[in-house]
Amino acid sequence: xxxxxxxxxxxxxxxxxxxxxxxxxxxxxxxxxxxxxxxxxxxxxxxxxxxxxxxxxxxxxxxxxxxxxxxxxxxxxxxxxxxxxxxxxxxxxxxxxxxxxxxxxxxxxxxxxxxxxxxxxxxxxxxxxxxxxxxxxxxxxxxxxxxxxxxxxxxxxxxxxxxxxxxxxxxxxxxxxxxxxxxxxxxxxxxxxxxxxxxxxxxxxxxxxxxxxxxxxxxxxxx
Amino acid sequence: xxxxxxxxxxxxxxxxxxxxxxxxxxxxxxxxxxxxxxxxxxxxxxxxxxxxxxxxxxxxxxxxxxxxxxxxxxxxxxxxxxxxxxxxxxxxxxxxxxxxxxxxxxxxxxxxxxxxxxxxxxxxxxxxxxxxxxxxxxxxxxxxxxxxxxxxxxxxxxxxxxxxxxxxxxxxxxxxxxxxxxxxxxxxxxxxxxxxxxxxxxxxxxxxxxxxxxxxxxxxxxx
Amino acid sequence: xxxxxxxxxxxxxxxxxxxxxxxxxxxxxxxxxxxxxxxxxxxxxxxxxxxxxxxxxxxxxxxxxxxxxxxxxxxxxxxxxxxxxxxxxxxxxxxxxxxxxxxxxxxxxxxxxxxxxxxxxxxxxxxxxxxxxxxxxxxxxxxxxxxxxxxxxxxxxxxxxxxxxxxxxxxxxxxxxxxxxxxxxxxxxxxxxxxxxxxxxxxxxxxxxxxxxxxxxxxxxxx
Amino acid sequence: xxxxxxxxxxxxxxxxxxxxxxxxxxxxxxxxxxxxxxxxxxxxxxxxxxxxxxxxxxxxxxxxxxxxxxxxxxxxxxxxxxxxxxxxxxxxxxxxxxxxxxxxxxxxxxxxxxxxxxxxxxxxxxxxxxxxxxxxxxxxxxxxxxxxxxxxxxxxxxxxxxxxxxxxxxxxxxxxxxxxxxxxxxxxxxxxxxxxxxxxxxxxxxxxxxxxxxxxxxxxxxx
DNA sequence: AATGAATGAGCGTTCATTCAT
DNA sequence: TATGAATGAACGCTCATTCAT
Numbered sequence: 001x002x003x004x005x006x007x008x009x010x011x012x013x014x015x016x017x018x019x020x021x022x023x024x025x026x027x028x029x030x031x032x033x034x035x036x037x038x039x040x041x042x043x044x045x046x047x048x049x050x051x052x053x054x055x056x057x058x059x060x061x062x063x064x065x066x067x068x069x070x071x072x073x074x075x076x077x078x079x080x081x082x083x084x085x086x087x088x089x090x091x092x093x094x095x096x097x098x099x100x101x102x103x104x105x106x107x108x109x110x111x112x113x114x115x116x117x118x119x120x121x122x123x124x125x126x127x128x129x130x131x132x133x134x135x136x137x138x139x140x141x142x143x144x145x146x147x148x149x150x151x152x153x154x155x156x157x158x159x160x161x162x163x164x165x166x167x168x169x170x171x172x173x174x175x176x177x178x179x180x181x182x183x184x185x186x187x188x189x190x191x192x193x194x195x196x197x198x199x200x201x202x203x204x205x206x207x208x209x210x211x212x213x214x215x216x217x218x219x220x221x222x223x
Numbered sequence: 224x225x226x227x228x229x230x231x232x233x234x235x236x237x238x239x240x241x242x243x244x245x246x247x248x249x250x251x252x253x254x255x256x257x258x259x260x261x262x263x264x265x266x267x268x269x270x271x272x273x274x275x276x277x278x279x280x281x282x283x284x285x286x287x288x289x290x291x292x293x294x295x296x297x298x299x300x301x302x303x304x305x306x307x308x309x310x311x312x313x314x315x316x317x318x319x320x321x322x323x324x325x326x327x328x329x330x331x332x333x334x335x336x337x338x339x340x341x342x343x344x345x346x347x348x349x350x351x352x353x354x355x356x357x358x359x360x361x362x363x364x365x366x367x368x369x370x371x372x373x374x375x376x377x378x379x380x381x382x383x384x385x386x387x388x389x390x391x392x393x394x395x396x397x398x399x400x401x402x403x404x405x406x407x408x409x410x411x412x413x414x415x416x417x418x419x420x421x422x423x424x425x426x427x428x429x430x431x432x433x434x435x436x437x438x439x440x441x442x443x444x445x446x
Numbered sequence: 447x448x449x450x451x452x453x454x455x456x457x458x459x460x461x462x463x464x465x466x467x468x469x470x471x472x473x474x475x476x477x478x479x480x481x482x483x484x485x486x487x488x489x490x491x492x493x494x495x496x497x498x499x500x501x502x503x504x505x506x507x508x509x510x511x512x513x514x515x516x517x518x519x520x521x522x523x524x525x526x527x528x529x530x531x532x533x534x535x536x537x538x539x540x541x542x543x544x545x546x547x548x549x550x551x552x553x554x555x556x557x558x559x560x561x562x563x564x565x566x567x568x569x570x571x572x573x574x575x576x577x578x579x580x581x582x583x584x585x586x587x588x589x590x591x592x593x594x595x596x597x598x599x600x601x602x603x604x605x606x607x608x609x610x611x612x613x614x615x616x617x618x619x620x621x622x623x624x625x626x627x628x629x630x631x632x633x634x635x636x637x638x639x640x641x642x643x644x645x646x647x648x649x650x651x652x653x654x655x656x657x658x659x660x661x662x663x664x665x666x667x668x669x
Numbered sequence: 670x671x672x673x674x675x676x677x678x679x680x681x682x683x684x685x686x687x688x689x690x691x692x693x694x695x696x697x698x699x700x701x702x703x704x705x706x707x708x709x710x711x712x713x714x715x716x717x718x719x720x721x722x723x724x725x726x727x728x729x730x731x732x733x734x735x736x737x738x739x740x741x742x743x744x745x746x747x748x749x750x751x752x753x754x755x756x757x758x759x760x761x762x763x764x765x766x767x768x769x770x771x772x773x774x775x776x777x778x779x780x781x782x783x784x785x786x787x788x789x790x791x792x793x794x795x796x797x798x799x800x801x802x803x804x805x806x807x808x809x810x811x812x813x814x815x816x817x818x819x820x821x822x823x824x825x826x827x828x829x830x831x832x833x834x835x836x837x838x839x840x841x842x843x844x845x846x847x848x849x850x851x852x853x854x855x856x857x858x859x860x861x862x863x864x865x866x867x868x869x870x871x872x873x874x875x876x877x878x879x880x881x882x883x884x885x886x887x888x889x890x891x892x
Numbered sequence: 893a894a895t896g897a898a899t900g901a902g903c904g905t906t907c908a909t910t911c912a913t
Numbered sequence: 914t915a916t917g918a919a920t921g922a923a924c925g926c927t928c929a930t931t932c933a934t
Contacts, residue, residue: 017913017917039352041264045904056905058919066904118351124344124403129262137403138410169404169411170397170421177400180347180360181392187361188392198393198429205432206425243893268929279929281894289929463896463934485798487710491925504898506926567793570849574787575708583849584856615850615857616843616867623846626793626806627838633807634838644839648875652867655874689914714908726911727915735908 008075009068014061024062027052031073036118040126043070074126074133077119078140084110089147096154100207101200103147107175108182108196117183120176145172158211167210171203231298232291237284250275250285254296259341263349266293297349297356300342301363307333312370319377323430324423326370330398331419340406343399368395381434390433394426454521455514460507470508473498477519482564486572489516520572520579523565524586530556535593542600546653547646549593553621554628554642563629566622591618604657613656617649677744678737683730696721696731700742705787709795712739743795743802746788747809753779758816765823769876770869772816776844777851777865786852789845814841827880836879840872 015024030051035043045066049059063069088103110116127134148168152159159167182188182195238247253274258266268289272282286292311326333339350357371391375382382390405411405418461470476497481489491512495505509515534549556562573580594614598605605613628634628641684693699721704712714735718728732738757772779785796803817837821828828836851857851864 014917020917023918039263039348041262042352044902046902054918055920057907057921060905061918061920064905121344121347121351125262125348127403128341128344129265141404166414166417166421170401170418170425173400173404173418174393174397175400176403177396177398178393180350180399181364181396191389194389195393195396198389202393202425202429205428206421209428237893240893246893267927269927278895280896280932283930284893284895287930460896466896469897485709485794487708488798490923492923501899502926503900503928507897507899510926512925564797567790567797570790571708571794573849574790575711587850612860612863612867615860616847616864616871619846619850619864620839620843621846622849623842623844624839626796626845627810627842637835640835641839641842644835644875648839648871651874651878652871683914686914692914713906715906724916725908726917729909730914730916733909 009072010062011064011068020062023052023054023058027054027059027062027069028073028076031069032077032115032119035073035122036115039118040070040122045069071132074123074136078136081140082143085144085147089150096151097204100148100151100155100203103151104171104175104196104200104203107144108178108192108199111175111179112182112184112189112192114184117179117185120179141172145169148172152207152210155207156211159207163210167207171199171206174199174203232294233285234287234291243285246275246277247285250277250282250292251296251299254292255300255338255342258296258345259338262341263293263345268292294355297346297359301359304363305366308367308370312373319374320427322370323374323378323426326374327394327398327419327423327426331401331415331422334398334402335405335407335412335415337407340402340408343402364395368392371395375430375433378430379434382430386433390430394422394429397422397426455517456508457510457514466508469498469500469504473500473505473508473515474519474522477515478523478561478565481519481568482561485564486516486568491515517578520569520582524582527586528589531590531593535596542597543650545593546597546601546649549597550617550621550642550646550649554624554638554645557621557625558628558630558635558638560630563625563631566625587618591615594618598653598656601653602657605653609656613653617645617652620645620649678740679731680733680737689731692721692723693731696723696728696738697742697745700738701746701784701788704742704791705784708787709739709791714738740801743792743805747805750809751812754813754816758819765820766873768816769820769824769872772820773840773844773865773869773872777847777861777868780844780848781851781853781858781861783853786848786854789848810841814838817841821876821879824876825880828876829880832879836876840868840875843868843872 010024015021027048030053031043031048034047034051038047043066045056045059048069049056052059059069063072084106088106094102111120123133123137127137145165145168148171149164152164152167178188178192178195178199180186182192188195233247238244250271253276254266254271257270257274261270266289268279268282271292272279275282282292286295307329311329317325334343346356346360350360368388368391371394372387375387375390401411401415401418401422403409405415411418456470461467473494477489477494480493480497484493489512491502491505494515495502498505505515509518530552534552540548557566569579569583573583591611591614594617595610598610598613624638624641624645626632628638634641679693684690696717700712700717703716703720707716712735714725714728717738718725721728728738732741753775757775763771780789792802792806796806814834814837817840818833821833821836847861847864847868849855851861857864
């Protein structure tokens with residue numbers, strides 16, 4: 001899957017003029033809002049049309065089926081995250097530690113926004129029933145882990161590529177898990193900053209002590 | 224909320240006899256299966272009735288509304304997890320390290336089962352739109368973290384109660400996050416055991432080095 | 447295809463009680479009326495439900511899809527004609543000529559009724575786009591031609607089975623063709639009786655002079 | 670109704686230039702194809718526009734309503750048949766028998782083409798619900814019977830005009846009825862040529878023996 | 893305790909049609 | 914001429930729910 005060259009699912013021949021393109025954008029925005037507010041189960045063509053201020057006929061003019069709309073919606077939102085993760089990687093010139101801290105900082109802050117808190121659990125649930133969504137989600141995370149992987153390599157050259165990938169995955173999972181507990185409106189939201197410090201601290205240590213088998217790691221630490 | 228004294232949502236006056244009670248159980252089993260297979264969006268009274276082998280009229284006899292059924296369904300499933308976590312805690316006589324390892328072992332194995340992999344993301348998504356579900360989920364995790372909290376206290380007496388809670392939360396989040404990546408059928412499922420080792424190792428270290436403010440921790444590390 | 451053992455297309459489990467059976471009958475009657483009045487293009491679930499005096503929900507309770515309803519509708523109506531043709535054949539004890547006359551008499555009278563005049567052209571049109579309808583129509587006509595075939599054999603033993611089938615087909619086609627011109631409300635409706643006489647006369651002659659090759663026939667006639 | 674001076678139903682002011690006229694022709698061709706393939710129930714403005722390679726906006730520019738298009742479509746197709754029947758009549762210089770045979774030959778061959786097999790049943794069905802179509806169809810057949818009527822007069826001067834009309838109608842009906850049974854793709858398609866022979870033979874005899882009451886006819890034949 | 897029958901709102905979608913450009 | 918954009922009614926169908934038996 002080439003995440004850079006995504007193809008839209010709207011009806012061919014539509015959105016050729018500027019009016020149609022902006023309408024398409026407003027549809028995707030409306031769909032995103034409904035999806036976030038009401039979840040996939042509450043995502044209906046009528047709600048989207050209402051929110052976008054158009055008729056259902058016009059909505060179906062742009063998106064022949066609800067599924068087409070859903071795909072473009074997820075493409076659209078995931079595309080936004082991909083864009084941000086691409087930028088995060090470019091924080092060059094800094095030390096790997098600073099880079100890592102910067103990424104985690106952004107990541108955990110983001111998961112505290114209402115949109116992300118609501119969007120990703122829906123995505124995870126959907127991915128279990130829709131292979132296409134699963135593929136998109138996997139692609140997104142793979143991309144998001146790339147800078148982590150790279151930084152781990154800089155911070156601990158002893159790590160094998162496989163170890164780097166596993167560590168990045170573990171860190172990614174740990175942060176994403178925080179969404180459920182410290183996301184927007186969640187019970188631990190007020191302690192998100194402290195949890196972020198714990199995560200950063202922990203990941204630094206984790207990276208530093210890796211680079212061999214668990215036995216070796218423990219040995220090195222105790223020496 | 225008292226998780227020990229949950230109240231069922233089925234229609235009062237039903238399930239008074241043994242036949243009704245077993246029927247209720249089969250309904251909840253059917254509902255769970257549908258919920259896991261099709262997600263909340265695909266959970267319909269018809270499907271549940273079909274799966275349970277009864278008429279929709281009869282289903283509505285036991286559960287006046289779909290929402291009632293959903294509440295009992297989630298109560299039912301969460302109750303199962305609570306039961307297990309209660310047992311885990313009873314692994315007394317062993318060292319705290321062994322206890323911790325045992326819990327994480329079970330936890331991460333469980334998240335690799337098809338049921339858990341499918342069930343929890345649905346739950347997280349649902350919790351964002353249904354306060355009652357949110358409350359149940361929070362209660363479940365609070366209970367699940369209790370043994371972790373306790374073990375942390377045993378392993379590192381320097382930890383304040385607040386620190387213990389935060390560490391337990393972080394560990395819980397990190398494991399739950401793995402569901403999305405290393406759950407059943409997920410891309411990292413084959414490396415789940417290794418990720419488990421990383422988690423256990425990491426949590427051990429994390430607990431060991433905690434027990435002060437973040438500043439103190441850093442100071443100690445740099446010395 | 448066994449026309450005698452047709453299977454209904456209504457939802458399994460419905461129409462088990464007397465109320466449901468009579469409702470099913472009223473639905474088929476309503477559907478028949480709508481089909482005849484408005485044609486296949488004008489046959490909608492809503493119109494049928496309205497005509498039957500029930501909600502569309504209830505209509506869909508009995509017939510899951512419009513196609514199911516259509517099949518049963520056609521089965522239902524064709525079944526009526528089959529029943530009649532079965533009876534026609536039983537006009538035993540009379541001379542073959544009388545029997546033939548009786549059948550043609552009934553046939554051409556029937557095609558002058560509003561229902562038949564409207565129903566069959568719809569059927570012919572539908573058969574061109576729906577193989578299942580085509581099969582039903584073919585089955586109906588095959589059955590309808592059976593007594594004709596038999597009578598031809600009695601009237602002219604010189605006819606080979608193949609000739610009999612062809613003659614019966616030709617007669618059947620000629621009569622059915624009259625539907626378009628002399629059916630109810632058609633320009634030649636008022637002369638239907640005279641056209642019937644022409645047909646009967648013609649078919650008698652046709653049968654009588656058959657029983658050999660065309661060349662032989664012409665030879666015998668000119669002698 | 671004057672079939673020679675048909676008035677088109679396209680929007681006044683359109684198709685004034687050569688480009689518009691050819692576009693109109695391509696629209697009618699597309700409409701005919703859709704009508705034949707999908708039937709009246711499947712005839713939609715979108716399909717016609719797609720097939721014609723234009724936008725539905727442009728289609729509605731030429732035909733303000735679907736009904737206008739339908740009328741012109743039927744006019745168009747029927748016009749083609751009228752044109753052919755006009756030519757058939759001009760097979761002068763031959764004997765009436767030869768002329769008759771030539772007409773029947775063409776007629777029954779034509780009804781075996783995919784277009785005619787599909788088109789006419791749709792037309793008959795439509796005529797039952799649309800008076801304008803009924804009028805057009807009646808006009809077409811009236812014209813088609815003219816040469817038959819004339820030839821009958823030549824072959825049997827004893828026939829009264831009324832008898833001639835009835836015989837022509839009967840013959841026309843008999844042939845049209847063959848469409849349903851021996852049209853393209855129908856069960857008897859392979860025996861169409863033999864059925865044609867039966868028809869020709871039969872009609873010759875029918876014409877020859879007519880010209881009086883049935884009794885007289887028989888008497889004359891037997892003498 | 894259980895069923896078949898029934899409702900009406902809402903679903904996704906297609907339709908003929910209009911309009912500004 | 915021709916298009917893309919837009920509408921609103923109607924389509925077939927599913928839904929949660931109610932009710933009489």
